[in-house]
Amino acid sequence: MRSKLFLLTLLCFIFACYTAKAQGKLVFDTETHDFGIIAEGTQATHVFKVRNEGNEPVVLPSVQASCGCTTPTWTKKPIMPGDTGTITAVYNSAGRPGPFHKSITVYSNNSVQPQHVLYIKGEVGPKDLISELTPERKALSPRLAIGSTSYSFGKLEKGQKAIARFLIRNTGRQPLVIQGVKSACNCVIYRTSKSEIKPGEVATLELRYNAAMLGEQNEVVTVLSNDLIMPNLRLTLKAKVVEGKASKDMLREGAQPTPFR
Template sequence: MKKSIIIFAALILSSVVIMAQPKIEIVGGTTKNWGTVSPADSPLKYDLIVKNKGNQNLKISNVRPTCGCTTAPLEKDELKPNESTKISITFNVSQNSGPVQKQIMVYSNDPVNPSINYTLMAEVVRPLTVLPSNHLSFRDLVVGLVGESTLKIKNTSNRNITMSDFVTNPSELTINLSGKKRLRPGEEVELKAKILPLKVGNLNTRISIKTDHPDFPQLEIHGFGRVGESPIFNNR
């Protein structure tokens, strides 16, 4: 009988210990979807609310955003039962196009959910879309020989857009577009870029284009490549 009482008391004590614990809650769920946005809306901002639904203090040990978003320091990193705190999120989508998804990891001393994956989502619609990707890719480059890369620029808005002031960097980069180019809705134009590499190493290029769209005054297209040695030219 005495042994049974001891076992029963131990079970009650263990139940109390299990029940006495912090419990993290992300108010509103673990996903923030801004829906359709434009680059002009960037940066996107949101205040994520974290609440302690348990009966012991909740300690938030770390908030880790992935590339492309940042978080401000926590107002509080230790919450009493039923207390809340705010995590201010800034999500940069100025260089994105199409569906974008990033994560923020929230770590705490909640024994059941020690880490929570919070998802940020948006559909970035640009008046001008660069296809098939948003950058130039220069392949098989060697010193002294011209390399080429081609993209298409498409007007995905519902109004005419005029592009002008085509600026390339470095000076060895040339393109087939100049002056002014007007695109009707749904119309696209081919952009051909050529580069004459002068030295071995990583290559980075940039094309800046002004537009008359009020929400998208400038289009920037970056380019990348790796320049190898030439068996013909002096590579120094």
Template sequence: MKKIYLFLALALVVLTQGFASAQGVLSFEKETHDFGTIKEGGVATYEFKVKNTGNAPVIISHVQASCGCTTPEWSKDPILPGATSTIKAGYNTVGRPGAFNKALTITSNATQETQMLFIKGTVTSAPAAPAHTAAQLAASPKIELTSSTYDFGKVEKGQKVTAKFTLKNTGKQDLNVTGLQTACNCVTYKMAPAVVKPGQSAKLELTYNPQVLQNRIETVTLTSNDITGSATSLTLKANVVESLAKQSAVKVNKGSVPFK
């Protein structure tokens, strides 16, 4: 009987050591990427290559950028031992001339729970647009906004919320809004009608998908065929939190106490 207990104890020790030694390790091909000198306009992207050199699967649970101007993308699938994956980092250069150095914090179940990646470079200013003649300015469509700011209040991270605006074409030609620019790459738009005749109005919907926790102020600049230089920027405000459900639970618990 003693031999059986001894055998079981030894087997348990072997199994425990096996589980303890099974660990995933994330090894990056490089930890810093230098874009060098790039022109302003659009998003500069780079894919960091990562390999699991350990002996257990690794799941990257989150990648946090140091600012809203950097947008990471990564696979949520487990990285098996010996397998590779990528983490894509995008830097929005629009309106950001000058040098930059941004960090990405990777959180996973690997032996090293948090690891850092960096992107850097220098953005050169976009060339100035050619001057327009008085006749061109007079004939241009012109955007007029009835309001330009919307405050969402508290918003859960990753939750899509929509703000509605009204714009009017007070110019002399058809107005075409062709897109928008934001530093966070977290706003999309929809407008009806798509072409606004002179004197007519349109409904503009901005959908905001926040990815950074804190009080946020996002500037949204519309791109269109309006060459008059009229106001084309809108402001979205939000207090981005991890979970609204957790905050609601705290409030309910506080309110459930009948006496102080």
């Protein structure tokens, strides 16, 4: 009886030791980023890097900002041991002059420390501050370079969804982040092949267009990035949108209904 009790205690001890050792461990490159002084209207962006230095995968199910002025995006796939993930924080400074200090809470499946809190801070200055950038800040800025600024889809049917692909390069000295797109029609969404484009790297920017209006269309799409010198890049999507064949057939059938038999 004593030997069985001793064996059971030993097995529990070994299991406890294993579970204590078999864990992920998140280590951030930094927990606070200071933007300094930025111009009002700037979409201030910082990418926090996190490395799993444990021996089990770590999943980040949720990342929450302390206010609606900060938008976080993060690595959704499991971060394997030795691999690196990212948490990107975008602070919208429009209409928010003065100092700011915001927190971003990162939730993980790490039982030892399931929450990590990151911080961004800085001060929002005048709107024309961007024209007062020092040569040093301009030299260190990410730079968005693109070959062509227009794309023609040709003929599309109304309601059809089409994709325009642009190759973009970061010719600057800091990582480039595409922060969003704006269009008057609200008919364009975007995706990039890389969440962060390192200096010298090339990435693909996809613009997904929904052909909702008939006729010749010239949609101006503004691409927002953390390029300090050219934060708003304008692209043009062109298309001739026609009524779809299926819609014409439905209208024709509706004009001359067939009686039930």
